[in-house]
Amino acid sequence: MFLEEAGAQFLFMLIFVAVVYFFIQRSSAGTHVPEIRKVAGLEYIDTAIGRATEMGRPVHFTPGLFGVDAPETLASFAILGHVARESARYDARLIVSNFELPVLGINQEIVRQAYLEAGRPERFNPLDVRYMSSDQFGYAAGVAGLLHRENVGANIMVGAFAAEAMVLAESGYQAGALQVGGTTFIQSLPWFIVAADHTLIGEEIYAAGAYLSRDPVLTGTIAAQDLAKIGIIGLVILGTFLNTLGLTWLETVLSW
């Protein structure tokens, strides 16, 4: 009836949802919620778009390899929304390259909506939200060529990236673009760290939606996230301590 060894996972999820809900209620009621620390990578996105506009060069965004079922891609939608709104506000040209086809449709809608909100619907070009390829290195080659050909001034890469991250980031550097990279993929983070100007590491990409919106209700959920992390860290320390003493009851409970 119930998936074996998943009881603790289910329970954790329920507790987490309850904590998130509690913080949403708290912030909706106007109670003080802790402020989010400054995330340099997210702040730099606006700088990069501004500089690209000043130089008269386009802004490029790519959400990486995965589809709409990947949380990294879902997080990238929030960042693209912000990038598109800022580009529309500055009247900068925005090019979005896509690997996954369902993501292409969603991204077209996000960018269209942003230009509409900025009162510049005529500036939205659906062909600037492009499908590249669903082959990893075909996509990498396509984006690398685009960065050079279009003389991109700001290159924002946030989502799910693997080995092609190096090709994208280094091509952006060679094209002279200001770059922000962000992913949760451990093996791709070093590429962004060495080649991009700023890197969003792991959870920072998930905080982007709340951070960029400055919405207190959304910010409240980040506080819930931190509380959950403190709880998990506590469990890790407790588990290490108990296992060192030869007590395995916590392990048994968590494997339930």
Add this chain to the structure above:
Amino acid sequence: MQWRKKLPILITLAAGIFVVVSRFVKIEPLPTLSGTLDEWFLVSAAFAFVIGMANLTRLHLLKVRSRGKDWPYSLVLLVCLYGYLTLGLTVSVQGPAYEWVYRNILGALQGAMFSLLAFFTASAAYRAFRIRSAEATVLMITAAVVMVGNIPLGESIAGGNIPGLAQWILDVPNTAGARGILLGAAVGALATSVRILLGLERAHLGGPGA
């Protein structure tokens, strides 16, 4: 207008709760319905291929017609796209001709792109390892130890301690850092899912929440 905004959020909430519950509770018809939902997703994703092809064709056809910058590349792309599609439809995707193109052209191109990583990595590493700050110094020393520890020469210097040190760096500080990032990312993904399910984050619908 209100319903136009609320309906996608309600569908997201219903589908999301259903998928999460069916992941844990194995009572029929939940697993079967969950499988059906997955099939719907695959079918709708297949439809998106038409959109992708239309997007590519329009973009590159316009470029060829207007003789835009580097238009011959667009022509090559269109010829390859429709040529390979025709080959697959006429001789079947299991046919030797289709297979030959895949192995000898596509495979070679993928290999060439992948091999470029070595050069990209070298140029990026050169910039990153220049000692400009304390962080860059740590990065440079750590990378040097791990690289030397993974080549045969590493065993013959410093009394053979370098490979052991390199392995320790990978196993202890590197794994600890990686797990910390993964832990934060997992909690972040869960929080983002909750925000989307509750309709607080609606960027995927072209709305706010970002």
